[in-house]
Amino acid sequence: xxxxxxFALSGPGNILQMSVADLAASTGLRxxxxxxxxxxxxxxxxxxxxxxxRAVVLLGWLYHRDGGNKSVDSFDxxxxxxxxxxxxxxxxxxxxxxxxxxFHNEERDQTTVVRDPSGGMPCYHMKxxxxxxxxxxxxxxxxxxxxxxxxxxxxxxxHLHFPNLRTSRTCLVELNEIxxxxxxxxxxxxxxxxxxxxxxxxxxxxxxxSDPVEATSDLRATIFSTIGAWASRFQDLxxxxxxxxxxxxxxxxxxxxGAKVTGLTLVTDESAGDERYYAREIxxxxxxxxxxxxxxxxxxxxxxxxxxxxxxxxxxxxxQSGDQAYCAVAHAVDAKAFFNGSGGDNVFCFQQSVxxxxxxxxxxxxxxGALITAxxxxxxxxxxxxxxxxxxSRRAWLRSPQYRWKSKADLLNPDFVNHSRAQFSHPWLDVPxxxxxxxxxxxxxxxxxxxxxxxxxxxxxxxxxxPLMSQPIVExxxxxxxxxxxxxxxxxxxxxxxxxxxxxxxxxxxxxxGGPDGFLQRLVERNRNKIRDMxxxxxxxxxNLIDRSSVEAAIKLEGHRNNEMHFxxxxxxxxxxxxxxxxxx
Numbered sequence: 221x222x223x224x225x226x227f228a229l230s231g232p233g234n235i236l237q238m239s240v241a242d243l244a245a246s247t248g249l250r251x252x253x254x255x256x257x258x259x260x261x262x263x264x265x266x267x268x269x270x271x272x273x274r275a276v277v278l279l280g281w282l283y284h285r286d287g288g289n290k291s292v293d294s295f296d297x298x299x300x301x302x303x304x305x306x307x308x309x310x311x312x313x314x315x316x317x318x319x320x321x322x323f324h325n326e327e328r329d330q331t332t333v334v335r336d337p338s339g340g341m342p343c344y345h346m347k348x349x350x351x352x353x354x355x356x357x358x359x360x361x362x363x364x365x366x367x368x369x370x371x372x373x374x375x376x377x378x379h380l381h382f383p384n385l386r387t388s389r390t391c392l393v394e395l396n397e398i399x400x401x402x403x404x405x406x407x408x409x410x411x412x413x414x415x416x417x418x419x420x421x422x423x424x425x426x427x428x429x430s431d432p433v434e435a436t437s438d439l440r441a442t443i444f445s446t447i448g449a450w451a452s453r454f455q456d457l458x459x460x461x462x463x464x465x466x467x468x469x470x471x472x473x474x475x476x477x478g479a480k481v482t483g484l485t486l487v488t489d490e491s492a493g494d495e496r497y498y499a500r501e502i503x504x505x506x507x508x509x510x511x512x513x514x515x516x517x518x519x520x521x522x523x524x525x526x527x528x529x530x531x532x533x534x535x536x537x538x539x540q541s542g543d544q545a546y547c548a549v550a551h552a553v554d555a556k557a558f559f560n561g562s563g564g565d566n567v568f569c570f571q572q573s574v575x576x577x578x579x580x581x582x583x584x585x586x587x588x589g590a591l592i593t594a595x596x597x598x599x600x601x602x603x604x605x606x607x608x609x610x611x612x613s614r615r616a617w618l619r620s621p622q623y624r625w626k627s628k629a630d631l632l633n634p635d636f637v638n639h640s641r642a643q644f645s646h647p648w649l650d651v652p653x654x655x656x657x658x659x660x661x662x663x664x665x666x667x668x669x670x671x672x673x674x675x676x677x678x679x680x681x682x683x684x685x686x687p688l689m690s691q692p693i694v695e696x697x698x699x700x701x702x703x704x705x706x707x708x709x710x711x712x713x714x715x716x717x718x719x720x721x722x723x724x725x726x727x728x729x730x731x732x733x734g735g736p737d738g739f740l741q742r743l744v745e746r747n748r749n750k751i752r753d754m755x756x757x758x759x760x761x762x763x764n765l766i767d768r769s770s771v772e773a774a775i776k777l778e779g780h781r782n783n784e785m786h787f788x789x790x791x792x793x794x795x796x797x798x799x800x801x802x803x804x805x
Contacts, residue, residue: 221556223341223683224279225249226262227360228322230331230406231351246363253277258324258331267292269300273326276303279356280319280341283449285692291453292317312337312417316446316691320356320398330407337417338689339400339670344531345411346394352406358395358531362805367395369803373763376795377636378644379532380765383628384668387644388413390531392802397531399646400670415647417691419666422698423659424652425583432707432714435700440718442696447473447687454557454683456480458550461510462734463498465712465727466564470687472722474559475506482553483510486542490738498727505724513545515739522747522754522790525797527675528805533798534675537790538740546678557682562673563689566665567697568712569705572601575658576703577612582656583701599709621657623649623664630788631770658702666694737783744775744786751775751793758796766792 227247240251240259249261253268253275260266260277267278282292292315302310303323311321311334318340323332333354335343345354348366361367370393379391388396398404401417421427429435451457451474459471461483474481485499496512503510519541526543527535546558564570577597580590591605594612598605629637646667651660673686687693700714707713716728744751752775760766771792774785 221264221683223318223356224262224264224266225356225360226252226260226266226279226320227353227355227364228258228260228331228333229351229353230258230324231409232257232329243364246365247360248363249360253324255324255326257326257329260322275322275324276300277322277324278319279322280317280336281453282315282317282319285314285316291449312691318685328407330405332403332405333398334403334416335398335400337401337691337694338686339673340686340689342674343398343404344390345396345398345404347411348394350409352404352409352411354398354404357529358390358392359529359805361395367392369805370394371759371799371802373765374640376533376760376799377632377640377765380791380795381627381629381632381637381640382625382644384671385625385644385646386532386667386670387646389644391533392531395531419648419663419694419698420652420655422695423663424655427699428583428701429699429704432704432717435696435704436714436717439693439696439700439714442692443469443688443718444473444476446690446692448477450474450559450685450687450690451477451479454479454559454685456554456556457559458482458484458546458553458555458557460546460558460560461485461499461502462561463495463502463727463730464561464564464733465716465723465730466561466568466688468502468561468723468727469564469715469719470559470561471502471506471508472719473687475508476722481506481508481559482549482555483508484546484549485510485512486545486736487512487514488736488739489514493734493736493738495734498730501724501726505727511545511549513542513549515541515736517541517739517743517746519544520743522743522750522793523797523800525794525801526677527794527798528801529680530675531802532671532675533795534671535794535798536675537794537797538736538743539676543677546676547681550678550682555682558678558684559687560684561688562686563666563669564712564715566669567688567694568715569658569662569665569697569700569702570711571658571661571702571705572711573661574608574612574615575661576701576706577608578616579656579658579701580703581612581616589703593703593706596703596706596709600706600711615657619657621651621655621660623651623657623660625649625664628788630785631766631774631792633764633767636765656702659698662698662702737780737787740786740790741780741783744789745778748775751789754796755789755792759799760792760796 252262253260269276320341320343321334372393375389375391403416405412483503577594580593594609598608
């Protein structure tokens, strides 16, 4: 079952002057709700609860927090009433999933659209002629005749200048997004975006676990129950196995839940990108089949964008070969969904800094505990404890706890960089008084991963589930102090401890990470002329977002020492491919 596609209109009572039949024909969706000031179209049966003047619509997949693995098909009567009287807060308290919920009150001419905190179900919106429209994908806005092809160049530059700082604006003029965990309130022709789920409720000092054993036990139980719920819906899975901790946890929990799992590991010709040893270790331990597929440059077309269906250039061209492998394996084993470990580093608070020491100093004061954490961080960083303690003390007492988003000005036009120095922000980054910098960074990591959860061709073929981003797992991890995650001198230590009897030691204590750097280098070297033509004669150059001379020099660079610049060049190429694809639609 694919994710639902939907398109809705909310506004004055005259919206029915628009032809329901014409909208159904243009979008290819069926009319689901027809009311004087609200229309909803969908390609799947939606879960709907109606009264004479009110309606609740659920699109997506919802589960109950009480531990049951079955999806929610009906609410308790008391919950339905609470949904309206508490602005849907009961959904956050009793339920979780991948969904968009719509609350419509005809008497008040009010529609509220909420998007779950994982952001698994897309939701975009725009306003036209006094009517607010919202839907699952930009193609529907195009088919309805209300969205053009105009690129938002300022936002495109922001996308490159402040990587992964995702805001409500997309890279198309007038089209916006309801961010994960937010709601759009629409009334009397006006709309307002509001924060709905608040990470600091779970990340505040008062919510912290005091005992690592309790945190470990709760995290283990939460991961098993959450991934068990996902596996109950999708029994036949292809799980991307890098041989790392996060994907191994997902595979182990899915197998425990009784799912039929086929592992897939992607391999490059270079040793750094060959993780077959670790992938085989976890596959043998779990007794699951494993497919091993090499990246192939011939399967990569730099002028093709797998994000052409998205309003942001999120696809990475070097992933095209892997995408093809995922689709082929899924077809061969008749899989119902793709699972992966994406977001594990972010959710499990993989920190490569002194922030856990700073947090413990601020939380407990100078003492034995802070010294233990300093020793653990020093071990992880292969440096000395005095240096770590000194840096942590400065971070704790001489700086604001606010997370500073790093900009990336490489190859961008200096005039644009100077003009855009004022950072876009995100409400999750606002740190309440007295809270800790390491936890502020933890929350920022949850924003950083969002651009990496989509932008693949396979997501248009089968549901692509990121189980570690599920609300119960995220909330549990936010309650875990940052210094718990580095106990014993290992990153993500609580997650490792939680699965120590469910994974082989080679995975549990692995410290290295592979990567496709060599493949990226060969990709650039093989396509230098094409890259030069795309970038120097493309949209980014035409609107003065890139520095042409710097780009031209970077394209000529050779050798593995320039891998970071090769990656940046490919980022620009991916944006060019997306712009071309979007303009051609």
